[in-house]
Amino acid sequence: MVFQGSSAALSHTGKVRSNNQDSGYSGSNLFVVADGMGGHAGGDVASSLAVHRLEDLDHPYGSTSDAEHALQTAIVDTAGDIIDTVQVKPELAGMGTTVSALVMVDDYAVIAHIGDSRIYLYRDNALTQITTDHTFVQRLVDSGRITPEEARYHPRRSVLMRVLGDMDPDPEVDTFIMPTQPGDRWLLCSDGLCGVVDDAQTSKVLDQGLAPGGTADALLKLALDAGAPDNVTIVLVDVGGQHPVVSGTATVVGSASNPVGIEVPAARPGRSSWLHPGRQAANEPSHFEPAPEYLEELIDEDRRRARRRRVVWITGLVLVLAAIAAGLFAGYSWSQTRYYIGADDDSVVIYRGVQQSIGPIALSSAYEETGIALADLSDFDRNKVENTISARSLSDAKLIVDRLEPQEEAAG
Template sequence: MARVSDSAAVSHVGRIRSNNQDSGLAGTGLFVVADGMGGHAGGDVASAIAITRIAEADVHYSSAQDAEFALQASLVAANALLAETVFEHAELTGMGTTVSALAVLGDEVAIAHIGDSRIYLYRDGDVSQITVDHTFVQRLVDSGRITEEEAAVHPRRSVLMRVLGDVDSSPEVDTSILATRSGDRWLLCSDGLSGVVSPEQIRAEFAQGGRAHDLAQRLVKDALDAGAPDNVTVVVVDIGETEPLRTDPLIVGSAASPLSFATPEPTRVRSMRLPPFRLHPVRESHFEPDSQDYLDELIEEDRRRVRRRRAVWLGSIITLAAAIVVAGVLAYQWTQTRYFVGSSSGTVAIYRGVQQSLGPIELNELYLKTDIALADLKPYDQKIVEATISADSLEEAQEIVARLDASRVPG
């Protein structure tokens, strides 16, 4: 039977942030990544509280269904604990955290997920994303309003639609049960990795092999090499048939340090969990909407952005078309200041314009047909007239005709 043969957890503050708001757990059978949010004073607390509470679910289960239910219950309990903490510490109002959790039970895994941290599976040389981001831009992608490429650079790509925190007392948690087998490698990560490292690069790192800790370190390095604007947390889980290389639970990130204040008991009952208003604004760009009105406002803002982009494109096209038309008019006007001498129905003629054409449009017209027959000209003069003789002005063209007339062969 398949089992966890190796696992690792690595967390890094990144190159921009001043503190690590991520937390990660590599337990005996439970593996979790949490990405906190809510500013310097709240994100690290939120992820640490969530990991500490969810870690209690790292026990043996008789079935994957039991594990799935337990994971969902532990996330809901963590959500209630976060709300209780905010009630006790108003300065943490608005804090929250994403959670992606994976429990391994032989040939099956139970998954619980909320937010935009991710779970990937590497199997037979391919990497597949198992979880779906609970973000504003993901909704736009799912509805066909923007592409995956547009979502990657969308100004609202950090807006979360679902998280654990002090906003929703009954958060909607995605759960599932999937089959796993020997040779599978599972990856749990915060968006500090997935936001800057492509799935192709992640697959390339998996393809190199090595121990779980080595892989986790390489992935974190890839994020750092890409700038690492956010905290980076990676948990790698190997499925095999050998005894696990590591048996002690490993906690990384903010949850690895003790909290600076006492948290309330999770079983405490209060008549009112949330304060009537936010005492402090959320200082992060990574936050969840508070109401449907806010969501509607974001959707309308996205529509305005699309309309502005289309207006810019249309304006650019109109400007380019106008420039082409103006250039064409000026070029045509220039051609009408030029003349050349040629033949018309066997006689010498003066044409206004140039000898070229643009498709079906001739850039010249017959200006004057003389009474000088080509047959009366010397053979050399006949050839150059048939090949046309350019002139910079009408006067020059008339001088050319006069010279041809004077050199006619006497009849």
């Protein structure tokens, strides 16, 4: 049956790039985000090819398996379309696109995914990432070599391990089926959103309960406020809910909405890309699908980076410990220039150091037994000694002791 709910789609160039290589689609049963990559018009063409190939799937399905098979077949066919296009226009060599697609079939969401665009599910005030990024850094996260937070800022975070491109006619696409229910909010987005807006901020916007269009606008504002260094494409799908079902024609956004469609422009003479000599670069590519040997170089580089981090951390720790040790030594050395007079059991003693301790380490020790018994002192002097008498130096300490001579000896 036709999906019961509401949806919205939008796409924005962002604040840095001069053209929009993303495409998005929001229909009656089908919802798609495709993030294109490549030089002169390459990403535009690739993401447009994906959306226009997939939009034929926007109709009710008899079963979830039928929808899953249709998605898988259409995405693989898109890879063939990209290869055929590059054969006609070799200057577009290296172009490709991610695809994250969702088809609603009764109470189920049928999902197909390749690349680093994402599909999220917001349910019961919790946001869950449903798809897995097919990126180099995600492999590092999965292997425990870096944390998800480190992955957000890793210099190789845009290196894709799987993508629809002109190198693989039979790409590996993730497909799976999930139950959905009224009140669910499905978010499909390119990394122009999830790469700069964290999940906590996204969840807060989704929790506001705005209509899909208003929610998409609010999410876009977050991306723009964060600098929007890449194109931003958002498709939001509400299952049932309080907002009215939006009927009518499908919404196509981004490069796929261009009236000239996927017409490939002529290559411009001049500079060529270092990666693909025949491809012109209007914008620096936002993604790159590495060859196996390049992947090995990346892995080695990451290992070297990890070793450098360990060396820097250990060096920093050693320097901090050395500074602490130097400070302690300087403090101890100073303390050993100080003296005071105190009592040791029943006699008067000159102590070297100060009357403090660091944990179990005392900062003073008995320096000289005076031979004067506490019992021979006046009550006043005995009380002073028991409470200790500070001295400026050793000679000062001895003068203080001389003034403590027993009264009877002084009288004689």
